[in-house]
Amino acid sequence: GENVEQHPSTLSVQEGDSAVIKCxxxxxxxxxxxxxxxxxxxxxxxxIDIRSNVGEKKxxxxxxxxxxxxxxxSLHITETQPEDSAVYFCAASRIEGTALIFGKGTxxxxxx
Amino acid sequence: xxxxxxxxxxxxxxxxxxxxxxxxxDMNHEYMYxxxxxxGMGLRLIHYSVGEGTTAKGEVPDGYNVSRLKKQxxxxxxESAAPSQTSVYFxxxxxxxxxxxxxxxxxxxxxxxx
Numbered sequence: 001g002e003n004v005e006q007h008p009s010t011l012s013v014q015e016g017d018s019a020v021i022k023c024x025x026x027x028x029x030x031x032x033x034x035x036x037x038x039x040x041x042x043x044x045x046x047x048i049d050i051r052s053n054v055g056e057k058k059x060x061x062x063x064x065x066x067x068x069x070x071x072x073x074s075l076h077i078t079e080t081q082p083e084d085s086a087v088y089f090c091a092a093s094r095i096e097g098t099a100l101i102f103g104k105g106t107x108x109x110x111x112x
Numbered sequence: 113x114x115x116x117x118x119x120x121x122x123x124x125x126x127x128x129x130x131x132x133x134x135x136x137x138d139m140n141h142e143y144m145y146x147x148x149x150x151x152g153m154g155l156r157l158i159h160y161s162v163g164e165g166t167t168a169k170g171e172v173p174d175g176y177n178v179s180r181l182k183k184q185x186x187x188x189x190x191e192s193a194a195p196s197q198t199s200v201y202f203x204x205x206x207x208x209x210x211x212x213x214x215x216x217x218x219x220x221x222x223x224x225x226x
Binding site: 006104 | 116145147152153154155156157160168170171202204214215217218219220
């Protein structure tokens with residue numbers, strides 16, 4: 001089955017800096033790679049996703065890149081703000097019907 | 113809009129007791145999932161369902177049972193609770209996976225087994 005590794009487990013940055021979180025996956029048939037943000041006491045929420053037919057996707061300050069050959073994908077947050085502080089999860093799956101497998105999460109702390 | 117609702121939100125059990133967590137969604141989603149979240153372990157899939165009347169095992173299914181008798185509900189049962197099942201449980205749902213893969217999560221149910 002799929003296995004997703006996520007690094008780092010914790011990340012501390014100053015407000016305005018960039019943050020990068022990296023994930024690798026094992027199943028070469030996986031073709032869907034979302035990122036979720038979990039704020040304290042809440043369930044995770046989707047912030048961005050990418051499918052295997054594209055290499056990069058951006059949404060304002062957030063971008064995700066995918067390297068299918070190397071089987072890794074990354075989340076990039078630019079101009080970080082204190083409200084970006086949360087736990088971030090990457091995940092992978094085949095889009096056609098199987099369930100998402102998550103990485104272990106990265107706790108991002110943005111200090112002002 | 114309620115979205116995904118989990119009950120109860122908190123529960124304390126003694127070892128060997130049984131209980132059921134209820135998940136309800138009002139988005140007419142086909143797919144539903146149960147995950148558990150433990151410190152340093154992320155979100156691990158327990159069981160999932162791709163439609164009414166169907167269930168499938170996830171990464172960590174042992175010690176749990178599930179049922180999906182109605183499309184909008186997904187029940188997670190613990191027949192004989194163990195301290196290792198102390199965790200925060202999240203239910204999620206998603207629409208047809210070919211349209212979007214987005215999972216919508218509930219706010220979690222914190223279970224403590226003494």
